Amino acid sequence: MISEYGHFALALALACAVLQAIVPLTGVALARGSWMDFGNHAARWQFFLLGFAFLGLAQAFLAHDYGLVYVAQNSNSALPWYYRLSAVWGAHEGSLLLWVLVLAGWAAAVSLRSRSLPRDIAAVVMGVMGLVSTAFLLFLIITSNPFLRRWPAAQDGADLNPLLQDVGLIVHPPLLYMGYVGFSVPFAFAIAALVRGRMTPAWARWARPWTLAAWVFLTLGIALGSFWAYYELGWGGWWFWDPVENASFMPWLLGTALIHSLVVSEKRGSFKNWTVLLAIGTFALSLLGTFLVRSGVLTSVHAFATDPARGIFILAILGSLVGGALLLYAWRGPSALAGSSYGLVSRESFLLANSLLLTVATLTVLIGTLYPLVLDALSLGKISVGPPYFNLAFGLVMVPLVVVMGLGQFARWKEDSLGRLAQALSRFALAAGLLGGLAIAVLSPNEWGTTLGGVLLALWLVASTAAGVWARIRERQHRWRALFTLPRAFVGQCLAHLGFTVTLAGVVLTSSQSADLHTRLAPGDSVELGQYTVQFESLRDYQGPNYRATRGTFHITTTGGERHTLMPEKRFYQVRNMAMTEAGIEPGFTRDLYISLGEPLGDDGAWSVRLHIKAFVRWLWLGALMMACGGVLAMSALTVRKRREAPQAALASTLP
Numbered sequence: 101m102i103s104e105y106g107h108f109a110l111a112l113a114l115a116c117a118v119l120q121a122i123v124p125l126t127g128v129a130l131a132r133g134s135w136m137d138f139g140n141h142a143a144r145w146q147f148f149l150l151g152f153a154f155l156g157l158a159q160a161f162l163a164h165d166y167g168l169v170y171v172a173q174n175s176n177s178a179l180p181w182y183y184r185l186s187a188v189w190g191a192h193e194g195s196l197l198l199w200v201l202v203l204a205g206w207a208a209a210v211s212l213r214s215r216s217l218p219r220d221i222a223a224v225v226m227g228v229m230g231l232v233s234t235a236f237l238l239f240l241i242i243t244s245n246p247f248l249r250r251w252p253a254a255q256d257g258a259d260l261n262p263l264l265q266d267v268g269l270i271v272h273p274p275l276l277y278m279g280y281v282g283f284s285v286p287f288a289f290a291i292a293a294l295v296r297g298r299m300t301p302a303w304a305r306w307a308r309p310w311t312l313a314a315w316v317f318l319t320l321g322i323a324l325g326s327f328w329a330y331y332e333l334g335w336g337g338w339w340f341w342d343p344v345e346n347a348s349f350m351p352w353l354l355g356t357a358l359i360h361s362l363v364v365s366e367k368r369g370s371f372k373n374w375t376v377l378l379a380i381g382t383f384a385l386s387l388l389g390t391f392l393v394r395s396g397v398l399t400s401v402h403a404f405a406t407d408p409a410r411g412i413f414i415l416a417i418l419g420s421l422v423g424g425a426l427l428l429y430a431w432r433g434p435s436a437l438a439g440s441s442y443g444l445v446s447r448e449s450f451l452l453a454n455s456l457l458l459t460v461a462t463l464t465v466l467i468g469t470l471y472p473l474v475l476d477a478l479s480l481g482k483i484s485v486g487p488p489y490f491n492l493a494f495g496l497v498m499v500p501l502v503v504v505m506g507l508g509q510f511a512r513w514k515e516d517s518l519g520r521l522a523q524a525l526s527r528f529a530l531a532a533g534l535l536g537g538l539a540i541a542v543l544s545p546n547e548w549g550t551t552l553g554g555v556l557l558a559l560w561l562v563a564s565t566a567a568g569v570w571a572r573i574r575e576r577q578h579r580w581r582a583l584f585t586l587p588r589a590f591v592g593q594c595l596a597h598l599g600f601t602v603t604l605a606g607v608v609l610t611s612s613q614s615a616d617l618h619t620r621l622a623p624g625d626s627v628e629l630g631q632y633t634v635q636f637e638s639l640r641d642y643q644g645p646n647y648r649a650t651r652g653t654f655h656i657t658t659t660g661g662e663r664h665t666l667m668p669e670k671r672f673y674q675v676r677n678m679a680m681t682e683a684g685i686e687p688g689f690t691r692d693l694y695i696s697l698g699e700p701l702g703d704d705g706a707w708s709v710r711l712h713i714k715a716f717v718r719w720l721w722l723g724a725l726m727m728a729c730g731g732v733l734a735m736s737a738l739t740v741r742k743r744r745e746a747p748q749a750a751l752a753s754t755l756p
Contacts, residue, residue: 103165106156107247109149110197113204114237116146120207120230124223128295136219139226140211146233147208150201157197157246158188167253170194170246176259176675178646186270187260192394192410193246195273199390200236202274202281206310207233210285216306224292225285232284235417243410259646259675268328272321276348279318280386283355285310286362287383290376291425294432304366304375309738311362311379315355316731322348323724334681334696336616336712338720341490346469347389353462354382357455364451368513370442371452373433378455380429384422385462390414392469443515450508457501464493502557502604506564509597510571524571528563535559554608561601565594592733599726606719613715618698622706629711631659632693639705647671647680652707654684654695670697691715 120142127135157170161184166172174187174194189198207229214222240246263269289307293299325348330338339345358378364371391414442448468485476482507521533556569583572590576582615630626635637653649671656664666684673680686693691713698708 103156103160103168103247106153106160107245109153109156110237110241110245110247113146113149113153113200114234114241116142116149117204117230117233117237120146121227121234122230124230125227128220128223128227133219136223139223139230140214142230143204143207143211143226147201147204150197150204153247154188154197154201157194158185161185161187164257165253166255166257167249167251168246169248169250172250172254172257174260175257176646177256178675179257179260179265180645182267182270183260183265186264189273190260190264190269193240193244195277196236196240196244196394197246198274199277199281200233200240202277203229203233203236203284206282206285210288210310218298220296221289221292221298221303224295225288228288228291229284232288232421235421239410239413239417243413257675259673262647262671262673262676262678262680263332265673265680266328266332268324268332272324272328275317275324276321279314279316279321279355280348280351280389282310282314282317283351283379283383283386285314286358286379287425290379291428293372293376294425294428297432299365299372299376301366301369304362305738308359308362308366309735311355311359312731312735312738315352315359316728316735318348318352318355319724319728319731322352323721323728327721330717331683331685332681334683334698334710336683336694336696336710336714338610338717341468341487343469343473344389344393346465347385347392350462350465350469351382351385351389353458353465354378354385357458357462358382360451360458361455364448368442368448370448371455374452374455376429376433378459380422380425381459384418384425385466387414387418387422391418442513445511445516445518445521447508447511447513447516450504450511453504454501454508457497457504461494461497461501464497465490468493498604499553499557502561505597505600506560509593510564510568525564525567528567528570529560532556532559532563551608551612554612555605558601558605558608561597561604565597565601569594588737589734592730592735592737594730595733596727596730599723599728599730601723602719602726603723606716606723609716610714610720614717615713617711619709619711620701620706621709622702622704625706627711630713632713633657634695634711636707636709639707644671646675647673649682650697652684652695652697652709656686656693664693666693666695668695668697687718689718692717 120139123142124136124139127133127138157168159165160168160171161175162181164171164175164177166175170191170193174191175184179187187194189195207226210225210229211222214225217225286307289303289310293303325345326338329340330336358375361371361375361378365375391411394410394414468489472483472485506525510525511521568590569586572586573579573582617627617629619627621627621636623636623638626633628634633656635655635657637655639650639652641648641650643649649669651667651669654666654668656666664686666686668684669682671680671682672678681696681698683694683696685695694710694712694714696710698710700707
C-alpha cells in the first residue's frame with residue numbers, strides 16, 4: 101500500500117505545483133503580501149509529497165512488488181539490493197520522478213533562503229519554478245506514470261539494464277539532474293528581473309551561488325559519466341561526442357558563460373541583458389537535453405525512452421517555457437536592463453569575449469548534434485557527425501578562449517592597457533614557453549605540433565594564474581603567509597582555472613601519448629606494447645548474483661621489472677540476454693594500463709583483446725574535481741558575504 105500512497109502523493113504534489121505557480125504571481129499582480137509568500141509554503145509541501153512518492157517507489161523495488169509495471173520491467177529477484185535501489189531512476193519513468201523531485205528540492209531550498217529578497221521578486225521566482233514543476237508533473241502523470249499496475253502481477257522482473265548495474269550509475273544520474281534542473285533557479289531569477297524590471301548588483305550576488313551550485317553538480321555529473329564510459333564500455337575512450345553526452349555538455353558550456361557574466365553584473369553593473377539571455381539559454385539547453393534523452397529521436401547507451409509521443413510533450417514544454425521567456429525578453433529586456441560602459445581593454449571586455457566564445461563553442465556542438473536529426477526528420481537522408489567535426493570545430497574555438505581566459509583573470513576592471521598586461525605577464529609567459537618546450541622534449545620529442553600547442557596553452561593558464569596570485573602578495577611583508585589569507589572567492593577562481601588547465605593537459609596528452617593494440621591472444625600468449633610485456637596467463641568461469649562471467653588473468657611487466665596483474669571480465673546477464681565488458685585497469689598518475697576482453701575466437705581459448713596505455717587520462721577527472729572544488733569555494737565565499745551584508749535596500753532599487 102505504500103506505493104499506492106506514493107501515487108496519491110504524486111497527485112497532491114501536482115496540486116501544490118499549480119498553486120505555487122498561480123497564487124504568488126496573482127499576489128504580485130494584486131500587491132497582496134500573504135499571497136506572495138504562499139509560494140514558499142507550496143514549494144516545501146511539494147518537495148515533501150514528491151519525496152514521499154519517491155520513497156514509495158523505492159520501497160516497491162526493495163519489496164519486489166512486480167505488480168507495478170515499472171518495477172517488473174526494471175528489477176529482478178536476483179538483483180542485489182543496491183542495484184534495486186538505483187533501478188528506481190534506472191529507466192524513463194523513475195528517472196523523471198527523480199527529475200521533478202530534484203526540481204522541487206531546488207524550489208524548497210530557494211524558499212528557505214529567500215528572506216533577503218524583496219517579496220515580489222521571491223514570489224515571481226517561486227511562481228516560475230511552480231510553472232516548470234506543473235509542466236513536468238503533468239508529463240509524468242499523463243505519459244510516464246511509474247505507479248501504473250498490471251494484473252496479474254509478474255512472477256519475476258525483467259532485470260535492470262546491465263549497463264546500469266554499476267556503482268558509478270548509482271551516483272551519476274542524481275548529480276547530473278542536480279545540475280540540469282539547478283539551472284531552473286537562474287532562469288526563474290531572469291524572468292523575475294524581466295517582469296519586475298530590477299537587476300541590481302546585489303541581485304546578481306544573490307543569484308551567483310545558485311548558479312555555481314548547479315554548475316558544480318553538472319561538472320561532477322559529466323565527469324562521472326565520462327569515467328563510467330571509460331571503465332565500463334570496454335573501448336578505452338572517455339568521450340565520443342555522443343548526442344546525449346553533448347546534451348549535458350552544452351548547458352555546462354553556457355552555464356560557464358553565465359557564471360562569468362554574473363561576475364560582471366555584480367562587480368560593474370554591466371552585461372545585464374546578456375546575463376538574462378544566458379540564463380534563459382542555459383535552462384533551454386537543459387530542457388533540450390531532456391528532450392533528446394526521452395523523445396526517442398536518437399539511439400544511445402545514455403538514452404531513456406523511445407516513445408515519440410513523449411518527445412512531443414517535452415517539445416511543447418520546451419517551446420512554451422523558453423518561447424514565453426524569449427518573448428518577455430524581447431519586450432522588457434532592452435528597456436529594463438541597460439548596462440554601464442567599460443573600455444576596450446578591460447576585464448569586462450575579456451569576460452565578454454570569454455562568454456561569447458563559450459557561446460560559439462556551444463553552438464558548434466549544438467549544430468553537430470541536431471543537424472543529423474533535422475535531416476532525418478525532413479527525410480533528406482541520414483548522416484553521422486562524429487569526432488572529427490567536433491574535435492576540429494571545438495578546438496578552433498578553444499585556442500582563443502584559453503588566451504582570453506589568461507588575460508581576463510589578470511586585467512583590471514573598467515580600463516586597462518595592453519602594455520601593462522604584456523609587461524606584467526611577459527616573465528610568466530616566457531617561463532610557460534620554456535616549460536612547455538621541455539615537457540615536449542621529454543614526453544614526445546618527435547611531436548612539436550598539436551601536442552606542443554596544447555601544452556603551451558595549459559601552461560599559459562598556469563602562468564596567468566600565478567601572475568594574478570603574485571600581484572596580490574608581492575607588496576605583502578610575509579608573502580608565504582599572505583598566500584593563506586587570500587580571499588576565498590579568489591582562491592576558488594584560481595582552483596577552477598587550474599582545474600580546467602589540468603583537464604586541458606589531460607585531453608592533449610592522452611590523445612597524443614597513448615598506445616593501443618587490438619589483437620588475438622590465447623592463454624600462454626604474450627605481446628609487447630611500448631615498454632610493457634603483456635602475458636595472457638589464464639581464464640576461469642564463475643557465477644555472479646545475476647550473471648555468468650569469464651575472467652581473464654593478465655600479467656604486465658615493464659622493462660624495469662615492475663609487475664602488475666589485471667583481471668578483465670566478460671559477463672553475460674541471462675535475464676536480459678546481454679553481454680557486458682568489465683575492463684581490467686591498473687591506474688596511475690601519468691598512465692593507466694587498460695585491458696578488455698572482446699569475443700572468444702576459437703576452441704583454443706583465444707579471445708579478442710584490447711590493450712591500452714592511456715597516458716595522463718586521470719588528469720581529465722582530476723581537473724574536473726578541481727573545477728568543482730573551486731566552484732564550491734567561490735560559492736561558500738559568496739554565501740558568507742551575503743550573510744554579512746544587508747542587500748535589501750539595494751535590491752529594492754529600480755533601474756531608470
